[in-house]
Structure formats: structure tokens, C-alpha cells
Amino acid sequence: MDTFTWCLNYLREFQTAQQQRASVSSTQSAPRPIKWQPPSTHGYKLNVDAAISESQRCVGFGAIIRDTTGFVLAAVAKKFHNPLKPKTAEVAALSFGINWATKVFPSFEAVETDAQAVVSALKTAHSYRSELGCFLKDVTSLLTTPPGVSVSYVPRECNNTTYGLAKLALRLDELFWMEKISFSIISAVISDCSI
DSSP: OOHHHHHHHHHHHHHHHHHHHHHHHHHSOOOOOOOBOOOSSSSEEEEEEEEEETTTTEEEEEEEEEOTTOOEEEEEEEEEOSOOOHHHHHHHHHHHHHHHHHHHOTTEEEEEESOHHHHHHHHHOOOOOSHHHHHHHHHHHHTTSSTTOEEEEOOGGGSHHHHHHHHHHHHSSEEEEESSOOHHHHHHHHHHBOO
16 A cells, blocks of 8 residues: 555545534533522622732732522622732732621622632631731631521632623722613623522
8 A cells, every 4th residue: 555545545545524513412411500599598798809909019819799590689899909818818808898888788698709729728717827827817717697698619610700800800990880770780790600
């Protein structure tokens, strides 16, 4: 067999294998995208996040409160004019969000953040001798005000709207929405929800 014939046969085998592979993968269902999930009971859920701008030396915080249908009850975006390390910024966002939520809508039952290390640190924090520790202590004390509130980790895909608010805060000083939510937030919420 000459080289040309061998190459042609090899190419046909490769194309046949690719077609078979494509038909097998098309019959398998694609994994469902991860989205925000509503609170399990008839309560409300607070999501918080932080975004950092090293060039501006500031941090943006975003927080949003939604009900079991995904309806936005209130949202806030606020700039913090102080450079923070990422983990500290996430704890500060948690502190800000809980503090804000207890004032505007105190009956929330769950808090979510996409900062897994922060959730772990809250469960194991014993020493508060650092900047991070001070924020952890603040969050721990804030969680006693609305009793029974849980803090849990969710992947970034479940927290996209809040991250968008945190990034928006980097461009502005503070925005607050209650009852009349801006269209940009509504469209982000629609793409963020699993409902």
C-alpha cells in the first residue's frame, strides 16, 4: 500500500470515529446549568459578594434579597474606599450585606456567598486579632440579631447578580433599590434564577 492510500484510509477511519463520538455525545444529556436556588421555606434569602479594583484601591459590595419565587425585594451596591485582600473583602461584603439586610428587610433566613473560604472561616474562627478576624467577629455578632440565619457557600454561577452589583459599585458610590428595581438588575436576576 502506498503512502497516499494509507493516509486516505487513516483519514476515513478518523472521520468515522469522530461521527460516532458526536452521535454518542449528542444522545447524552448536557448537565443543567447551576443557577440561584430559592430559599427552602417561605422566607427570604440574602446573597452577597465583593469585587476588587486594585487600580482604584477600593472594593465594591453587592447584596440582594429575594423571596421563594426569585422576586427581588431589595438590592444594594456600595463602594468601600479602602483596599482589602480578597478574603477580607468577601467577609466585609458579608458584614455589610447582613447589616444592611437587617435594617431594610430583617426577616431573611439564609445568606449565601461564593467565598467558600469565608464560610469555612466563620465556622472555625476563634482568634480575631487580624483585619480579617475583626470582620469575622462582626459577622458572627450580626448573625445573632436575626436568629436562625444560616450562611452557606454557593458557586459563582449562583451568585452572578450579586457579583454584578459589586462590580457596579466600583463605578458608583452607592445605589439602593427597593420595590422599583432597575431593568438591568431584573434582566440579571432572570438569567440568574433557576425558577
